[in-house]
Amino acid sequence: MGTKRILIVDDHPLFREGLKAILRRDAGLVIAGEAGGAAEAVRLARACAPDVVLLDISLPDRSGIHLARDLRARHPDLRILMVSMHTKVDYIVEAVKAGANGYVTKDAAAERLLEALAQVGDGGFYLDPAISQEVSRELLLGAQKREAAPANAYDSLTAREREVMRMVVEGLTTKEVADALAISVKTAEHHRCNLMKKLGLQNSVELVRFASRLGLID
Template identity: 50%
Template sequence: MTPKKTVLIVDDHPLYRIGLKAIIAQSPTFQVAGEAGDAEEGLQLAKALRPDLALVDISLPGQNGIDLVRSMKRALLGTRILVVSMHSRIDYITEAFQAGALGYMVKESAGEGLLKALEAVANGDFFLDSTVSREVVLGIVKTPDAQAVIVDVAYESLTHREQEILRLLAKGQTAKEVANSLSISPKTVENHRINIMRKLELQRPMDLIRYAVRIGLIDVDQWKD
């Protein structure tokens, strides 16, 4: 009989760890080798257990999960890492993959998709949560630099300043708040907003938010149907 692949869970919520362990216990392929509630303990356990896979949350006490992924990859080349996080923002996803993770899953999807994600990562394949645009992720994986690439022709038609303003408006900031953040006037922000809407062929403010979610600029859970 083929031995089960070992999994280390690093998450600061005990109840969530219990849920992950319950899902993994149903699998004939994987078994939980250990669990940790913070990055320091997680790295120590990883070095001691040398697991086949690690499930790592981003929001951890002390060192964050992205830094933990980097540390694990330096210390344990054979351990394949799946990030499981409440965040679905493109910058988090970008950092996770560039740090060395092979997979990224949003926590609310883990119930149904965790074992599928583990299978993919165990096989050395990239795994992307289905709630995240696949085009966005392919752009991230293929890009070596530290900046996230948005794979969208319309977005690329915007100037750097327009892209900056789009990100802030999509996050819910008012024109005045954007102006304060960028040290420009509210009128300038409004002029840029009009140009952005025209270039993206959007009609309403809500369309702008929908667009930002679709291409991965902001968390999926910041906007609901």
């Protein structure tokens, strides 16, 4: 694994001491710093340049899940291992979606924490075996729902809205759409606004991407 610099983020001083004692068992792990809250963690992540952050979910000034998302945006190469007492699938799935590279419960054995650090530090992903099967199932179901969502949204469009969508995707202006369908520009714009609202899209670029995902265009 090589030497890895570790930043500990947890609001309980005694637990941080316990983590440091475990980390000192591995000569390849260097404690870069420790923080009791999110704001301090953001500062230390910039100042100490850690390789891995050990991060709790429950922090006094901000959720660790939100902090993980922030750290991932600020430091794309930073590895994040959540160490939390929360075992509910919802918490874990949200942490993974926020950018966490691993998740270990606080009641896990010291050896499991070191194993997780080794895997995450080397660019891998680690889920506590006690929760991994349930979490994997939830993540898979979520992915399937996201895949189904575009088709379901498209099915909600009327025949005329689908016509307008096809023309907009092909690059026609609102006036050109109106002329092609023999309707007023105001009516064409109304159909365009309606279909964008139904699909939850903001502009033509997003509409083109949506159509591509559905296979309506190359």
